[in-house]
Amino acid sequence: MRVELVRRGERSAAMAYLSPLLALLLTLIGGALIVIVWRLSTVDLSNPETGGFFGALQQGFVDYGRFLYVFFIEPLTELWSLEELVAKATPIILVAIGLSLCYLSNTWNIGAEGQIAVGAITGSILPIFFPDWHGPLMLPAMLVLGILGGMAYAAIPALLKIRFGTNEILTSLMLVYVAQLFLDYLARGPWRNPEGHNFPDSRPFDDGQLLPTLFGTNIRISLTFVFIAAFAAWFLMRWTKMGFQIKVLGQAPRAGAFAGFSQNRMVLLTFLISGALAGLAGICEVAGPIGQLRTSVSPGYGFTAIIVAFLGRLNPIGAIFAGFLLALSYLGGEGAQVALGMSDQTTRVFQGMLLFFVLACDSLIFYRLQIVRNPAMQTGTVSS
Amino acid sequence: MELILGRADSARPSRQRPESPPLLHAVGITKMFGAFKANDGIDLAIRPGEIHALLGENGAGKSTLVKILYGVLQPTEGRILWKGQPVGVPNPSAARRLGVGMVFQHFSLFEALTVVENIALALSDRKSRSALAREIEKISLEYGLPLNPSSVVADLSVGERQRVEIVRCLLQNPELIIMDEPTSVLTPQEADDLFVTLDRLTARGCAVLYISHRLEEVKRICHHATILRHGKVVSECDPQKETAAKLATMMVGAEVRRLSSDLPPPQNTRTRLSVRDLSLPQPHPFAVALNNITLEVKAGEVMGIAGIAGNGQDELFDALSGERTCGTAALVSIDGKSCGNIGVTARRRLGAAFVPEERLGHGAVPRMRLSDNVLLTRHATGDHLLRGGVLDPDAARQLADRVSRSFDVRKGTPDPEAGSLSGGNLQKFVVGREIDRQPGVLVVSQPTWGVDAGAAAIIRQALIDLARSGSAILVISQDLDEVLEIADHVAVISKGHLSPSRPTSGLTREEIGLLMGGMGEPLAADRGAVHAG
Numbered sequence: 005m006r007v008e009l010v011r012r013g014e015r016s017a018a019m020a021y022l023s024p025l026l027a028l029l030l031t032l033i034g035g036a037l038i039v040i041v042w043r044l045s046t047v048d049l050s051n052p053e054t055g056g057f058f059g060a061l062q063q064g065f066v067d068y069g070r071f072l073y074v075f076f077i078e079p080l081t082e083l084w085s086l087e088e089l090v091a092k093a094t095p096i097i098l099v100a101i102g103l104s105l106c107y108l109s110n111t112w113n114i115g116a117e118g119q120i121a122v123g124a125i126t127g128s129i130l131p132i133f134f135p136d137w138h139g140p141l142m143l144p145a146m147l148v149l150g151i152l153g154g155m156a157y158a159a160i161p162a163l164l165k166i167r168f169g170t171n172e173i174l175t176s177l178m179l180v181y182v183a184q185l186f187l188d189y190l191a192r193g194p195w196r197n198p199e200g201h202n203f204p205d206s207r208p209f210d211d212g213q214l215l216p217t218l219f220g221t222n223i224r225i226s227l228t229f230v231f232i233a234a235f236a237a238w239f240l241m242r243w244t245k246m247g248f249q250i251k252v253l254g255q256a257p258r259a260g261a262f263a264g265f266s267q268n269r270m271v272l273l274t275f276l277i278s279g280a281l282a283g284l285a286g287i288c289e290v291a292g293p294i295g296q297l298r299t300s301v302s303p304g305y306g307f308t309a310i311i312v313a314f315l316g317r318l319n320p321i322g323a324i325f326a327g328f329l330l331a332l333s334y335l336g337g338e339g340a341q342v343a344l345g346m347s348d349q350t351t352r353v354f355q356g357m358l359l360f361f362v363l364a365c366d367s368l369i370f371y372r373l374q375i376v377r378n379p380a381m382q383t384g385t386v387s388s
Numbered sequence: 389m390e391l392i393l394g395r396a397d398s399a400r401p402s403r404q405r406p407e408s409p410p411l412l413h414a415v416g417i418t419k420m421f422g423a424f425k426a427n428d429g430i431d432l433a434i435r436p437g438e439i440h441a442l443l444g445e446n447g448a449g450k451s452t453l454v455k456i457l458y459g460v461l462q463p464t465e466g467r468i469l470w471k472g473q474p475v476g477v478p479n480p481s482a483a484r485r486l487g488v489g490m491v492f493q494h495f496s497l498f499e500a501l502t503v504v505e506n507i508a509l510a511l512s513d514r515k516s517r518s519a520l521a522r523e524i525e526k527i528s529l530e531y532g533l534p535l536n537p538s539s540v541v542a543d544l545s546v547g548e549r550q551r552v553e554i555v556r557c558l559l560q561n562p563e564l565i566i567m568d569e570p571t572s573v574l575t576p577q578e579a580d581d582l583f584v585t586l587d588r589l590t591a592r593g594c595a596v597l598y599i600s601h602r603l604e605e606v607k608r609i610c611h612h613a614t615i616l617r618h619g620k621v622v623s624e625c626d627p628q629k630e631t632a633a634k635l636a637t638m639m640v641g642a643e644v645r646r647l648s649s650d651l652p653p654p655q656n657t658r659t660r661l662s663v664r665d666l667s668l669p670q671p672h673p674f675a676v677a678l679n680n681i682t683l684e685v686k687a688g689e690v691m692g693i694a695g696i697a698g699n700g701q702d703e704l705f706d707a708l709s710g711e712r713t714c715g716t717a718a719l720v721s722i723d724g725k726s727c728g729n730i731g732v733t734a735r736r737r738l739g740a741a742f743v744p745e746e747r748l749g750h751g752a753v754p755r756m757r758l759s760d761n762v763l764l765t766r767h768a769t770g771d772h773l774l775r776g777g778v779l780d781p782d783a784a785r786q787l788a789d790r791v792s793r794s795f796d797v798r799k800g801t802p803d804p805e806a807g808s809l810s811g812g813n814l815q816k817f818v819v820g821r822e823i824d825r826q827p828g829v830l831v832v833s834q835p836t837w838g839v840d841a842g843a844a845a846i847i848r849q850a851l852i853d854l855a856r857s858g859s860a861i862l863v864i865s866q867d868l869d870e871v872l873e874i875a876d877h878v879a880v881i882s883k884g885h886l887s888p889s890r891p892t893s894g895l896t897r898e899e900i901g902l903l904m905g906g907m908g909e910p911l912a913a914d915r916g917a918v919h920a921g
Contacts, residue, residue: 013808015755243778245767252764256753261711262744263764264733 009371019369024315024326026368027361032072034357039071040064042346067344074343075336075354085335087222091293092334095120095285095302097230097327099309101237102278104318108241109274110254115161115176116282117306118183119154123283124290124301125187126153128206131213132195132297138212146213147287154283155276157183162275166268172275184300191299206297215292226288230324233281237320250274282306303334304352311359314366330355403628405611409472411436411595412457412488412564417466419452426452427463428619434564439586439596441606441627443639444616445696445866450599453616454566457597458490459483481512489562491553493569494674499542506541507556527558531585546673547578554585565589566597569698571605583609601639601696601904603632615639636901640868653855653876654688659724660860661685661708661740661829666719666728668707676700676884678707683879683886685829685860690851691889692875693864696904700884701864702745705833708862709742710735722829733768741765741827743819745834745864747811751818754807758799759784761806762791762821769825787824795820796846812843819847823854830854833864848874868900880904 043064049057079085099116106113113119127150130142161175190206197207215224241247253260253270260267289301312330316322337351410433419427427449434440444450455461457468459477467474470486477483480490497506504521511520521537528535533551541549550570557565571579586596586609600606606613606627613627615638623638630638666681678700685691695701706712708720710732717726722738732742742765744750752761762784763773773783785803792799795816799809806814819835835851836844852874855861864881865871871878872892879889880903887903 014805245774245777245779248760248763248767248779251756251760252753255755256749258746258750259753259764262709262732262742262750263767264710264731264736 006376008374008376009367010374011371015369016372020317023365023368024317024362027315027358027365028329030361030365031354031357034361035071035354036065036068038353039068039346043067071340071344071346074339076332078339079332079335083221089328089331089335090223090227092305093327093331094224094226094230094292095289095305096309096312096331097323098226098233098285098288099278099282099306100312100316100323100327101230101233101320102281103309103313104316104320104323105237105241105250106274106278107313108254108318109250109270110257111162111271111274112173113158113161113176113275113278114173114310115158115178115180115306116278116309117302117304118176118180119157119279119282120286120289120302120306121180121183121187122157123150123154123286124297125183125190125286126150126156126283127287128195128290128297131209131291132206135207135210138210140212142212143215143291146291147284150283150287151280152283154279154281154286156279158275158279158282159272162272165271172271176275180306187297187301188299191297195297197296204299208296209291213291214295215288224288224292226292229284229288230327234320234324241320246273308334308355311355311362314359314362330358333358403609403611405626406435406437408435408437410434410469411471413469413472414453414457415467415469417453417456417463417468419449419456419461420464425619427456429466430616430619430621432614432621434595434597435612436563436595437590437593438611439590439598439609441610441613442597442599442616443601443603443606443613443635445601445639445868448616448639449619450616451568452619454490454568454597454599457483458488458566484560484562487561487563488566489557489560489564490566491550491557491568491570495549495553497541497549497552500540502538502540503535503544503552504537506552507537507559510556511559523559524555527555531558531588532581533585545578547574547581550574550578550582562594564595564597566599568599569601570598571600571602579605603635603639603902606635607632633898633902636904637898640897640901640904653690657687657689657858659684660687660722661831661862662721663708664719666707666714668703668712668714671703671712676703678703679884681707681884681886683862683889685862687828687858687860688855689876690855690861690863690874692871692878692892693862693881693886694868694871694878694900694904695864695866695881697866699882700886701833701866701881703884704881704886705742705744705831705864708831709744736765736769739828741822741825741830743822743830743832743835745837747814747818748807752806752814755805757803757805758788758792758797758817759803761817762788765821766825771825791817791820791824794824795850812839815839816843816846819850823850826854826857827859829860829862831862831864834866835863836865836867836870844870868897868904872897872900 040061044060047060047063049060055062079089099120103113103116127146129149130137130146157179160179161170161172164170164175165172192204195206197203197205200207215226217224218227241250249260249265249270252263253265253267257267285305286301290297294301308330312323312326315329316324316326333351333354337348337354340346340350341348412434414430414432417427417430418425430449430453432453442450442453452461456463457477459479459482462478468477469475475486477486498509504517504524507524508517508520524535524537527533528551533555535548535551535555541552544552570582574582589596598606598610610627613625613635614621615623615625617639627635662684663681666678668678670677676699681704683691693701693704707714710727710730713731714720714728717729719728721727722735722740725738727735727738748754753764759781763779766787767773771783771787773780773787788803791797797809797813797817797820799813806817809817815836819832822830830851832851835847839847848870851861851863863871863875875892877889878892878895878900880887880900882903
């Protein structure tokens with residue numbers, strides 16, 4: 005007897021929505037195992053004062069309850085942490101929207117993290133070289149330069165793929181480290197603040213060079229970019245021939261060629277769109293929460309956005325919901341570190357498990373599980 | 389023609405089928421795919437030491453039978469006897485344990501690895517690389533398969549790569565080797581070398597099941613032939629005692645059905661599709677190069693291109709549709725306008741329409757709804773499926789409904805995904821989507837491949853009706869019955885050469901069968917020269 009995946013006639017619309025929820029559930033179960041095993045590993049099981057194995061097990065469940073509260077609930081209870089949540093969700097969602105378009109067209113931009121860094125660099129050129137310019141065009145110019153920087157950097161793996169057939173997964177990923185090291189070099193070297201007591205940061209940006217906040221909170225105007233980008237991407241995919249091309253080429257390249265659509269053009273286009281949004285996210289970070297150029301401008305938002313894109317069903321609106329969930333995992337990870345003394349890698353583990361389970365559960369959209377009784381079969385031996 | 393047959397006959401050494409009990413005996417093998425019988429009570433006995441030809445057109449059931457023998461598929465009915473004992477072959481590794489090896493038409497080798505590394509990957513028992521290399525050298529010497537174990541596969545010719553596959557197979561000491569169209573990718577010299585190897589194999593008592601449609605080859609090397617047609621064994625014979633013409637007739641069958649058309653093909657009409665001296669190199673090593681293809685289709689007529697799969701049909705289709713453009717515009721023209729260098733959308737705008745062989749993934753996107761699939765080929769043909777750059781889903785749905793109605797596309801829901809339709813219904817949709825436009829030129833490949841008889845009749849009638857309304861239709865098909873049924877003129881494609889077209893009425897099956905079996909290639913070139921001169 006074995007379990008088999010049997011192809012469905014049509015894709016299951018219900019499963020497309022249930023899959024991320026199922027994945028979240030499985031992630032919580034996996035998280036429970038990790039917290040309990042972690043607790044067991046920290047306790048001396050032979051010591052009768054801690055209640056031995058079962059005492060530790062019980063403590064593990066208690067810890068997991070606290071972990072769930074700290075990870076998912078506590079960040080939502082106070083204004084400052086809600087602001088923080090929005091600040092983290094903004095770049096993640098911006099990038100995830102671009103990546104969704106990319107992945108729908110079966111093009112794999114894994115290098116958004118690098119495009120964020122380059123967007124931050126090119127967007128910072130003006131405030132660093134013209135620190136005294138505060139005119140009304142300063143901020144729009146910074147944003148445009150950030151976008152162009154991200155696009156230009158994303159164009160590299162796209163053009164390499166078109167011209168030489170290189171694998172864009174590898175090139176875009178490797179270019180992340182190039183960009184990060186270049187940013188590190190700039191922040192420590194030529195662009196370091198001369199009055200900064202040798203800290204490896206650029207000069208802090210001034211008022212006219214920072215994104216304004218909304219409604220008297222710490223939430224910045226970049227949140228509106230998220231909604232504009234999500235709506236634009238949704239409209240593109242739902243109502244335009246370009247969106248149709250992206251879907252056709254992503255699902256059946258041969259049919260795309262038969263329809264007269266160009267695969268190469270689409271590779272370049274989707275890389276440019278996702279690079280533009282990553283570059284925008286980069287400059288919004290330095291001209292927002294960070295306020296200056298540092299050796300690192302993103303704690304892995306470009307990679308987290310990959311998870312968000314899939315968790316959001318490669319749908320721009322879905323990316324908004326998924327983005328907030330993953331932003332929560334950053335805050336929750338910090339909380340677990342403070343309250344429970346868990347490793348700072350908790351966030352990464354949580355995100356990794358989530359992506360793993362989403363991709364696994366997505367197979368249920370096209371397949372259903374079936375239990376098969378295997379007929380007794382002679383395996384190549386002579387029988388009489 | 390006679391001359392060529394004569395030459396082949398005189399060069400042939402005489403061969404005798406060994407008298408011994410069968411090594412492998414397949415009894416009453418039947419394989420159903422849904423309601424379709426791919427194999428229908430097939431009996432096949434292969435004796436040790438013989439080269440046994442399995443002959444048949446595409447779709448005759450050869451691959452299904454071979455997959456059953458090699459454990460890739462399970463028969464619905466019937467049993468397999470190995471040395472007289474009934475055996476089950478649940479998977480290919482069980483087949484290999486029995487002593488059955490297979491050399492596939494398309495190789496499975498890692499180009500970046502060396503010969504010995506590739507072979508080591510496939511072997512289940514681990515041995516040192518150098519020991520394996522010595523063994524490879526020993527076998528390659530023994531069977532006349534010169535091969536350097538340390539060369540990288542990427543640097544090898546197609547013939548050498550095939551040797552790697554054969555050596556890999558021989559290392560497992562098989563008693564029966566199945567070869568699927570082994571010479572289809574080889575040059576004539578490489579093929580001669582292969583035949584020497586096969587002779588050495590059989591001299592040691594190994595049996596070979598040799599799948600081919602190339603008649604001359606079968607006559608030259610095979611001891612015995614089993615001929616399949618429509619999933620059944622139609623004949624068994626000694627290929628050396630039969631003429632190539634007789635083999636061809638057995639392969640393609642003799643019964644003729646004619647679809648009557650009310651109107652005869654119009655005479656002296658204008659040319660709507662023409663190709664002049666089109667040559668294109670092969671895009672990848674398993675593809676076929678096109679050589680000086682010349683054809684003309686006039687308004688009101690159906691032209692058929694017959695031929696066995698893999699002789700350049702796909703390449704010709706891509707060149708006609710514009711999925712692959714050629715540098716010179718004048719090589720292809722539609723309604724007198726040169727279009728060799730423009731793509732598929734521009735050719736559609738000239739009034740041409742295309743239906744590729746592969747329905748799913750080429751002609752239609754399986755996971756998209758019919759209304760989206762309508763957009764696939766008609767987004768730029770003035771059907772108002774876009775308004776001001778914004779898609780109009782209602783218009784697309786109406787168009788899909790119109791096609792479904794006029795071609796009797798049976799569907800479970802109003803707008804299902806293309807992949808959920810049955811083959812026949814999807815084919816009616818894909819053909820109907822193009823005919824609905826009333827195109828001036830229609831190029832269609834395998835219009836009724838794997839389609840039930842009812843749907844096939846609807847599609848064929850629609851093609852004839854479209855032609856009689858003044859369009860030019862080019863049908864590329866491996867189904868000879870179909871070509872003879874609907875085409876007014878027939879040409880045969882073989883190894884990338886296209887024979888001059890002839891009126892269907894004056895043709896015999898035997899002639900076409902010989903052309904399909906590659907017997908006409910040198911002649912085709914001569915005839916072309918005569919016509920040109």
